[in-house]
Amino acid sequence: MRCAAAIMVSLALALGAGPGRAGPAPDAPIRVVYDRPAHPESLAIYHRVRKHRVLERLREIAAGMRLPRSLTLRFSACRGEADAWYEPANRTVAVCYEYVREVEDRVPGAAPRAGGRRRDAVFGLIAQAFLHETGHALFDLLDVPVLGREEDAADQFAALVLLELPPAQARAVVDDITRLFRSLAADGPPQAALLADDHGLPLQRLTNLLCLAYGADRRAFGYLVAGGALPRPRADLCEAEYGLALSALHTLFRRHLRGERLERARVRRAFRGML
Numbered sequence: 001m002r003c004a005a006a007i008m009v010s011l012a013l014a015l016g017a018g019p020g021r022a023g024p025a026p027d028a029p030i031r032v033v034y035d036r037p038a039h040p041e042s043l044a045i046y047h048r049v050r051k052h053r054v055l056e057r058l059r060e061i062a063a064g065m066r067l068p069r070s071l072t073l074r075f076s077a078c079r080g081e082a083d084a085w086y087e088p089a090n091r092t093v094a095v096c097y098e099y100v101r102e103v104e105d106r107v108p109g110a111a112p113r114a115g116g117r118r119r120d121a122v123f124g125l126i127a128q129a130f131l132h133e134t135g136h137a138l139f140d141l142l143d144v145p146v147l148g149r150e151e152d153a154a155d156q157f158a159a160l161v162l163l164e165l166p167p168a169q170a171r172a173v174v175d176d177i178t179r180l181f182r183s184l185a186a187d188g189p190p191q192a193a194l195l196a197d198d199h200g201l202p203l204q205r206l207t208n209l210l211c212l213a214y215g216a217d218r219r220a221f222g223y224l225v226a227g228g229a230l231p232r233p234r235a236d237l238c239e240a241e242y243g244l245a246l247s248a249l250h251t252l253f254r255r256h257l258r259g260e261r262l263e264r265a266r267v268r269r270a271f272r273g274m275l
């Protein structure tokens with residue numbers, strides 16, 4: 001996912017500015033936009049995500065913060081490119097319809113089946129992508145300093161939001177993300193370019209997520225350790241890792257949050273009926 005612009009902005013802010021602005025918390029709107037694609041497969045996704053009000057649901061989560069400037073959440077047609085990004089110049093979080101198609105290809109069962117009630121696995125994966133990019137957006141809009149790799153921080157933001165879901169839903173999303181990252185990891189051994197990327201390797205990003213999940217709820221996610229997905233030496237550190245990340249989130253975002261803390265009810269409302 002391309003995030004270089006956001007990195008430059010956040011780096012400049014981290015080096016040159018304080019963590020926030022003075023004065024009363026402003027409250028700018030969050031717009032949602034569904035670009036209408038021409039490609040038939042993307043068009044089918046367009047109709048589906050509009051029907052399920054996917055962006056309106058994700059807006060509900062982002063609206064847990066008061067923003068000083070408007071933000072746009074957008075589904076875009078990207079001429080075949082399966083991507084997602086945050087663009088600071090127009091304050092837009094965008095996910096390509098092509099990215100949704102790739103996710104559906106990589107995670108069999110995520111695509112909708114004809115007839116009958118089904119778990120919309122792809123929603124959790126779309127949500128993870130939007131929340132990751134929304135993390136970049138919030139670091140930028142709220143002047144949140146980032147120490148360490150911004151990509152890791154954005155992953156942490158998305159994970160902490162998703163782990164506010166009830167245990168069964170959180171497990172479902174974590175399991176779907178596991179399938180996606182394992183599929184990405186199976187593309188081949190890491191090459192030099194991949195090792196130099198601003199993102200961690202897929203299995204590193206996955207293990208970080210699993211660690212936060214286990215750290216958040218050892219009972220709900222104990223199967224990750226028992227099944228070997230999360231090695232015991234790392235698992236022993238995860239409660240502390242989760243606590244550190246959650247504490248950082250609340251410290252950095254406290255004065256921007258609409259409620260006292262990240263609103264669990266708001267997150268759960270956004271996912272209702274989708275998993």
Ligand SMILES: [Zn+2]
Nearest residue numbers: 001003151154
């Ligand atoms: Zn990113």
